[in-house]
Amino acid sequence: xxxxxxxxxxxxxxxxxxxxxxxxxxxxxxxxxxxxxxxxxxxxxxxxxxxxxxxxxxxxxxxxxxxxxxxxxxxxxxxxxxxxxxxxxxxxxxxxxxxxxxxxxxxxxxxxxxxxxxxxxxxxxxxxxxxxxxxxxxxxxxxxxxxxxxxxxxxxxxxxxxxxx
Amino acid sequence: xxxxxxxxxxxxxxxxxxxxxxxxxxxxxxxxxxxxxxxxxxxxxxxxxxxxxxxxxxxxxxxxxxxxxxxxxxxxxxxxxxxxxxxxxxxxxxxxxxxxxxxxxxxxxxxxxxxxxxxxxxxxxxxxxxxxxxxxxxxxxxxxxxxxxxxxxxxxxxxxxxxxxxxxxxxxxxxxxxxxxxxxxxxxxxxxxxxxxxxxxxxxxxxxxxxxxxxxxxxxxxxxxxxxxxxxxxxxxxxxxxxxxxxxxxxxxxxxxxxxxxxxxxxxxxxxxxxxxxxxxxxxxxxxxxxxxxxxxxxxxxxxxxxxxxxxxxxxxxxxxxxxxxxxxxxxxxxxxxxxxxxxxxxxxxxxxxxxxxxxxxxx
Numbered sequence: 001x002x003x004x005x006x007x008x009x010x011x012x013x014x015x016x017x018x019x020x021x022x023x024x025x026x027x028x029x030x031x032x033x034x035x036x037x038x039x040x041x042x043x044x045x046x047x048x049x050x051x052x053x054x055x056x057x058x059x060x061x062x063x064x065x066x067x068x069x070x071x072x073x074x075x076x077x078x079x080x081x082x083x084x085x086x087x088x089x090x091x092x093x094x095x096x097x098x099x100x101x102x103x104x105x106x107x108x109x110x111x112x113x114x115x116x117x118x119x120x121x122x123x124x125x126x127x128x129x130x131x132x133x134x135x136x137x138x139x140x141x142x143x144x145x146x147x148x149x150x151x152x153x154x155x156x157x158x159x160x161x162x163x164x165x
Numbered sequence: 166x167x168x169x170x171x172x173x174x175x176x177x178x179x180x181x182x183x184x185x186x187x188x189x190x191x192x193x194x195x196x197x198x199x200x201x202x203x204x205x206x207x208x209x210x211x212x213x214x215x216x217x218x219x220x221x222x223x224x225x226x227x228x229x230x231x232x233x234x235x236x237x238x239x240x241x242x243x244x245x246x247x248x249x250x251x252x253x254x255x256x257x258x259x260x261x262x263x264x265x266x267x268x269x270x271x272x273x274x275x276x277x278x279x280x281x282x283x284x285x286x287x288x289x290x291x292x293x294x295x296x297x298x299x300x301x302x303x304x305x306x307x308x309x310x311x312x313x314x315x316x317x318x319x320x321x322x323x324x325x326x327x328x329x330x331x332x333x334x335x336x337x338x339x340x341x342x343x344x345x346x347x348x349x350x351x352x353x354x355x356x357x358x359x360x361x362x363x364x365x366x367x368x369x370x371x372x373x374x375x376x377x378x379x380x381x382x383x384x385x386x387x388x389x390x391x392x393x394x395x396x397x398x399x400x401x402x403x404x405x406x407x408x409x410x411x412x413x414x415x416x417x418x419x420x421x422x423x424x425x426x427x428x429x430x431x432x433x434x435x436x437x438x439x440x441x442x443x444x445x446x447x448x449x450x451x452x453x454x455x456x457x458x459x460x461x462x463x464x465x466x467x468x469x470x471x472x473x474x475x476x477x478x479x480x481x482x483x484x485x486x487x488x489x490x491x492x493x494x495x496x497x498x499x500x501x502x503x504x505x506x507x508x509x510x511x512x513x514x515x516x517x518x519x520x521x522x523x524x525x526x527x528x529x
Contacts, residue, residue, distance in 0.1 A: 003209065006383050009281045010378065011380045011383065012281060013287040015384050017291065018356065018385070021294045021297060021298070022352045025297065025348065025352050029298075029302050030301075030305075030347065032306075032308050033304060034344065037324070043313050
């Protein structure tokens with residue numbers, strides 16, 4: 001029956017040893033191990049999610065790059081088209097401006113020519129009248145016989161001058 | 166290294182075979198083989214510790230006793246080992262206190278003094294405790310030195326078991342309370358596991374049948390009982406004394422409270438008996454199988470050879486099974502302790518929700 005009756009000495013020592021063992025392990029062993037195992041599990045979880053995110057991001061990145069390249073190419077085409085348009089526009093505008101300018105210059109030239117012509121005509125008339133007066137003076141000095149003949153002569157001379165012009 | 170290993174193994178074998186004739190010689194000296202006595206001597210506690218390969222030589226362990234006058238005596242167990250009397254103390258050869266240290270009072274009656282001896286089991290207890298500290302304190306230091314590191318080899322193996330308990334058992338069952346109770350549960354598991362395994366190794370630093378001793382399992386079960394009942398919530402106590410059952414089951418005759426309290430008391434008893442009986446059973450079977458060799462030994466060489474082969478084969482099988490049982494019993498003790506604690510940690514809302522779910526299920 002000794003098998004089934006607890007022995008006081010052994011119970012006492014078991015109680016003491018187990019309490020001391022529990023205190024030692026609970027203070028110096030288990031908390032550190034539990035903390036480390038928990039932290040490492042968290043770290044591994046974080047690492048896995050990070051890797052998954054990175055992978056998906058990488059896939060996204062190639063897609064994004066493709067999209068960006070396409071966009072850039074389209075933009076390039078647009079810019080080229082715009083540039084061509086602008087070129088033709090500028091040329092057109094330049095041409096228009098040039099014609100306007102040319103017309104202005106031509107008009108100005110015409111006006112000055114007209115003025116010059118009028119001026120020269122005026123001078124010419126003055127000279128003619130001077131000449132006529134000089135001729136008339138000469139004629140008067142030479143012979144003052146017939147008034148009729150004289151005036152005819154003057155007329156003739158004048159029309160001659162005019163015809164010459 | 167491997168070469169030396171081979172040498173060592175060869176040396177061990179040589180030693181073993183050298184011992185065989187000595188053992189046979191001893192056996193022939195003992196005329197009758199008392200299997201029962203031999204088996205119980207191995208299973209029960211002793212004042213000395215057997216020296217390997219020698220039955221009569223014992224390592225002397227201190228005996229600490231207090232007689233009826235209140236005087237303490239401390240002496241080595243070798244002083245009373247072979248029926249000798251030391252300061253009036255001797256080991257009772259028979260009677261109620263057979264195998265224990267006893268003394269006689271003035272009237273000449275045999276009585277048992279208060280006995281706090283460092284017996285074989287107590288010494289094994291110390292060795293186990295030191296071994297546990299030696300295993301786990303360096304492991305904790307390793308973890309502190311290597312934050313987020315993964316241990317290899319021995320620590321890796323210990324972490325495998327640790328992880329199985331902590332992450333697969335304690336955390337899922339106890340949830341938020343896991344951090345609070347896991348030191349106790351882990352200590353219990355590794356303590357039982359170590360004493361079980363050490364109990365299977367037959368020579369000196371190991372070989373004490375600790376977990377097959379009811380004193381040890383009683384203290385372990387008592388700790389679980391104390392923790393369950395001292396940290397139980399209000400709802401646990403309410404369920405114990407005033408469970409949610411129809412009034413007639415608890416009011417005039419406290420039928421349900423009695424059943425509940427009886428249940429709370431049988432839980433630790435079941436824990437105690439289960440571990441004790443399983444480990445004791447394993448030891449007994451192996452011892453009986455080995456004893457068979459000596460019982461049949463007198464029937465001639467052919468019978469002896471046959472029994473030896475069969476017994477060794479079966480005891481090897483049983484020993485391997487015991488290794489498995491050592492682990493399973495430690496695990497079962499821990500599982501049940503965890504579950505008992507979790508049952509005592511019921512929260513009001515949770516239990517209410519659970520009952521609601523139960524009611525719904527019943528309606529469905």
